[in-house]
Amino acid sequence: MTLQINKPAYKVPTMAEIKKIKPNGYKVVSTFSGAGGTCLGYKMAGYDVVWASEFVPKAREVYEMNHDTYVDGNDIRTVSGEDILRRINMKIGELDILEGSPPCASFSTSGKRHKHWGQVKSYSDKKQRTDDLFDEYIRLINQIKPKVFVAENVMGLVKGKAKGYFKDIMKGMKASGYQVQAKGLDASWLGVPQARQRVFFMGVRNDLNIQPTYPRPLPYQMVLKDILPNIKNNEGIKDAIRYFAPAYVREYHKIKQGKKSDKYITFRRSHFDKPCLTVMATHSSGPAHPIEPRHFTINELKQICSFPEDFKLIGRWSQQFERLGRSVPPFMAKAIAETIQKEVLDKCPR
Numbered sequence: 362m363t364l365q366i367n368k369p370a371y372k373v374p375t376m377a378e379i380k381k382i383k384p385n386g387y388k389v390v391s392t393f394s395g396a397g398g399t400c401l402g403y404k405m406a407g408y409d410v411v412w413a414s415e416f417v418p419k420a421r422e423v424y425e426m427n428h429d430t431y432v433d434g435n436d437i438r439t440v441s442g443e444d445i446l447r448r449i450n451m452k453i454g455e456l457d458i459l460e461g462s463p464p465c466a467s468f469s470t471s472g473k474r475h476k477h478w479g480q481v482k483s484y485s486d487k488k489q490r491t492d493d494l495f496d497e498y499i500r501l502i503n504q505i506k507p508k509v510f511v512a513e514n515v516m517g518l519v520k521g522k523a524k525g526y527f528k529d530i531m532k533g534m535k536a537s538g539y540q541v542q543a544k545g546l547d548a549s550w551l552g553v554p555q556a557r558q559r560v561f562f563m564g565v566r567n568d569l570n571i572q573p574t575y576p577r578p579l580p581y582q583m584v585l586k587d588i589l590p591n592i593k594n595n596e597g598i599k600d601a602i603r604y605f606a607p608a609y610v611r612e613y614h615k616i617k618q619g620k621k622s623d624k625y626i627t628f629r630r631s632h633f634d635k636p637c638l639t640v641m642a643t644h645s646s647g648p649a650h651p652i653e654p655r656h657f658t659i660n661e662l663k664q665i666c667s668f669p670e671d672f673k674l675i676g677r678w679s680q681q682f683e684r685l686g687r688s689v690p691p692f693m694a695k696a697i698a699e700t701i702q703k704e705v706l707d708k709c710p711r
Contacts, residue, residue, distance in 0.1 A: 392461035402694020442504025459507040463494035512562040539564030549636035550578035551696040574704035576696040600678035613654040642686040667692035
């Protein structure tokens with residue numbers, strides 16, 4: 362007998378609806394916040410995001426357009442835990458969650474990885490070294506001593522030569538006084554219609570005597586046919602076609618849905634009956650629309666990435682694509698946030 366799963370209709374709340382969500386009483390400090398995908402997820406779960414940081418000007422501008430949270434634009438290397446605590450009027454050990462997504466370009470399997478470790482390279486519209494930013498995140502853990510911390514990165518961090526970094530990161534986090542685990546999660550099993558795998562470090566302060574806990578996968582996946590037919594406002598389709606390379610147009614019909622091109626290694630065609638392939642930071646890495654020879658529109662990408670339709674983006678189509686591609690899907694962050702509340706924070710003395 363086949364088990365029948367009642368899959369709910371896919372719906373992303375509007376920004377106005379998110380603002381009306383009942384607060385759960387817990388506070389979050391966000392680092393490496395980007396456009397604010399993770400922060401949106403925490404807000405969807407009822408958290409109060411009280412401080413954020415973003416070094417890249419264009420990303421910071423988008424964050425400030427969509428959130429009422431204070432955003433620090435300084436290089437994280439110059440920011441101290443004391444600065445943050447003073448700003449949010451809290452003492453060491455009082456903060457509920459410190460979260461962050463240190464830039465992952467240095468560890469991504471789609472990049473040059475170790476060849477650029479230790480170097481200052483272009484990252485979005487800035488230049489910076491990115492392989493040492495976990496050290497800064499761990500420094501802030503030590504200076505703030507939150508009850509819980511959560512850090513996200515690409516799965517490439519646990520593969521190949523990057524494993525040395527992974528082991529050092531785990532060692533540093535545990536030495537900070539936390540029970541620490543790291544686990545790979547796939548957004549497509551957490552309510553997001555996108556196959557996006559990421560590793561999440563989670564630490565719970567030793568004195569709380571609670572182990573880190575991750576969300577359980579849902580019994581279903583959202584797929585592209587669940588969302589694409591429901592998108593009414595699909596403006597920007599001209600850009601989605603214009604940015605699609607002529608060579609890709611010629612190659613498109615040679616590739617089956619859900620497969621990669623043999624000729625162009627980064628060119629991928631999505632499948633209508635499956636979650637979207639991973640949306641990366643650069644549009645040239647696709648993925649292509651499943652049934653039309655073009656990229657996805659920005660409004661399609663918002664839904665694929667679980668962003669509200671009225672989430673504001675600026676700049677060229679490619680810059681808007683980058684903001685979404687670099688973000689943790691809000692629904693993924695929401696699932697993690699809800700689990701932390703239920704399994705950790707609600708069990709702590711208030």
